[in-house]
Amino acid sequence: MQGVLAGLVDELRSVGIGVSVGEHLDGARALAAIPLHDKEAVRAALQCALVKRAEQLETFNLLFDLYTAGGRQPGADLVAAMTDGELRDTLRAAAGAGDAQLSRLLADEYVRRFGNLQPGSPVAGVLATIAVNQAADLDGIRAELLVGGRAGHGSGASPGLAGRIREARADRAVTAFRAQLRAAIRRALVADRGARAVRTSMRVRLAEDIDIVSASASELEAIAAAIGPLVQRLTHILARLAIRRKSKLSIRRTIHLAMGTGGVPFRLVTEHARPPRPDIVVLADMSGSVAAFSRFTLDLLVAMDSRLSRLRVFSFIDGLAEITGLVREARGAGRRLDAQQAAKDAVRHSGSSDYGFVLREFAREYAHQLTRRSVVLVVGDARSNYGDPATAAFAEIGHRAGQVYWLNPEPRRYWNDGDSVIGRYAPMCAQVRECRTLRQIADFVESLTVSDFAGRIHGQLHT
Numbered sequence: 335m336q337g338v339l340a341g342l343v344d345e346l347r348s349v350g351i352g353v354s355v356g357e358h359l360d361g362a363r364a365l366a367a368i369p370l371h372d373k374e375a376v377r378a379a380l381q382c383a384l385v386k387r388a389e390q391l392e393t394f395n396l397l398f399d400l401y402t403a404g405g406r407q408p409g410a411d412l413v414a415a416m417t418d419g420e421l422r423d424t425l426r427a428a429a430g431a432g433d434a435q436l437s438r439l440l441a442d443e444y445v446r447r448f449g450n451l452q453p454g455s456p457v458a459g460v461l462a463t464i465a466v467n468q469a470a471d472l473d474g475i476r477a478e479l480l481v482g483g484r485a486g487h488g489s490g491a492s493p494g495l496a497g498r499i500r501e502a503r504a505d506r507a508v509t510a511f512r513a514q515l516r517a518a519i520r521r522a523l524v525a526d527r528g529a530r531a532v533r534t535s536m537r538v539r540l541a542e543d544i545d546i547v548s549a550s551a552s553e554l555e556a557i558a559a560a561i562g563p564l565v566q567r568l569t570h571i572l573a574r575l576a577i578r579r580k581s582k583l584s585i586r587r588t589i590h591l592a593m594g595t596g597g598v599p600f601r602l603v604t605e606h607a608r609p610p611r612p613d614i615v616v617l618a619d620m621s622g623s624v625a626a627f628s629r630f631t632l633d634l635l636v637a638m639d640s641r642l643s644r645l646r647v648f649s650f651i652d653g654l655a656e657i658t659g660l661v662r663e664a665r666g667a668g669r670r671l672d673a674q675q676a677a678k679d680a681v682r683h684s685g686s687s688d689y690g691f692v693l694r695e696f697a698r699e700y701a702h703q704l705t706r707r708s709v710v711l712v713v714g715d716a717r718s719n720y721g722d723p724a725t726a727a728f729a730e731i732g733h734r735a736g737q738v739y740w741l742n743p744e745p746r747r748y749w750n751d752g753d754s755v756i757g758r759y760a761p762m763c764a765q766v767r768e769c770r771t772l773r774q775i776a777d778f779v780e781s782l783t784v785s786d787f788a789g790r791i792h793g794q795l796h797t
Contacts (some may be wrong), residue, residue, distance in 0.1 A: 619714030
């Protein structure tokens with residue numbers, strides 16, 4: 335088991351989960367104190383020893399499953415002796431009962447029987463996934479579970495809550511078995527080529543390292559789950575981005591201190607003024623060129639709204655629309671904000687980006703509302719479709735605001751190429767950063783410091 339642990343630690347480090355020597359030793363000591371035949375006990379012990387952040391758990395669990403795959407389960411021979419019809423009937427019963435152990439046996443058998451895995455084939459996992467899902471007919475299983483549930487409650491469909499509960503149970507059972515099938519395919523591939531080769535072919539990565547623009551549906555789910563911890567760090571630092579005020583006289587503490595000495599000597603006592611909370615203003619590009627990133631931007635803004643009391647949000651394409659209310663409604667309802675709804679009023683004519691019009695409109699209608707404690711965050715690719723970039727309007731926004739930052743979801747190598755005018759805006763920003771992954775955004779967040787913010791404000795006040 336210590337060899338498996340060493341391999342697991344190496345793979346964790348290779349995908350960006352830092353494991354120190356001390357933590358490796360903690361894991362080894364934990365394994366010496368628990369029954370190694372209990373896989374879930376081993377998983378829990380190593381999670382405690384090796385994983386420091388909640389958003390890394392999913393990647394850890396995947397690597398753990400890869401490195402502990404193998405071994406024939408008790409009961410596998412009985413399942414292997416079933417006919418195809420018996421296998422399906424057993425699957426329906428196991429799904430209805432929520433029997434995870436039997437479901438795992440059935441998943442292994444479906445992969446063995448229908449996966450047609452070819453040793454060394456580079457696309458074996460993809461083809462096997464398609465084949466076993468077709469063979470399992472999980473949509474049919476779901477329909478049968480619903481029919482069985484209605485039969486248990488009398489003839490006819492039961493409306494209302496009972497019906498929704500049956501649907502939720504059926505969906506949960508089907509989703510769980512799909513996960514079992516994926517795990518069974520991974521186990522079969524590990525047996526064929528080893529855990530490290532499977533990890534490499536699966537491109538196992540932390541959610542924070544996934545390219546948001548090109549992420550798959552499952553990867554986007556992992557990114558969405560990791561937004562919460564990122565927003566906590568972001569809002570904590572943004573809340574500190576306020577102007578440092580001079581100390582002010584504390585009359586109460588001065589008098590209290592003087593009473594102890596009869597007023598001789600008389601010493602003034604000062605206290606630091608509480609910094610004002612910053613106004614966070616976000617301009618979010620919702621055009622087609624950044625459509626994939628726009629979905630993430632909206633999720634991030636809804637999460638931020640739950641933690642910031644002074645957040646204003648504007649969407650833009652070739653027009654400008656304030657969507658602060660929509661963001662607040664989505665947060666209050668606990669739902670995602672629909673991208674089409676957010677972009678509806680941001681289309682003025684063609685629906686092609688017009689940064690010049692948007693910046694002039696914002697400068698004319700809203701710049702006067704900005705103060706030195708305003709932090710303006712622009713999220714967009716700065717592609718102007720060869721129109722006027724309105725740098726004078728952007729300069730006015732930067733002059734009014736305390737600080738301006740720009741996050742660009744386009745790869746840096748494409749900046750200032752074609753109709754990209756990011757270089758025209760950059761001199762008026764405190765920072766311009768590429769932000770295609772959560773890690774890049776987290777790095778940007780970590781770069782924001784009170785001293786940087788205060789220093790920039792001080793420079794503006796003396797120019």
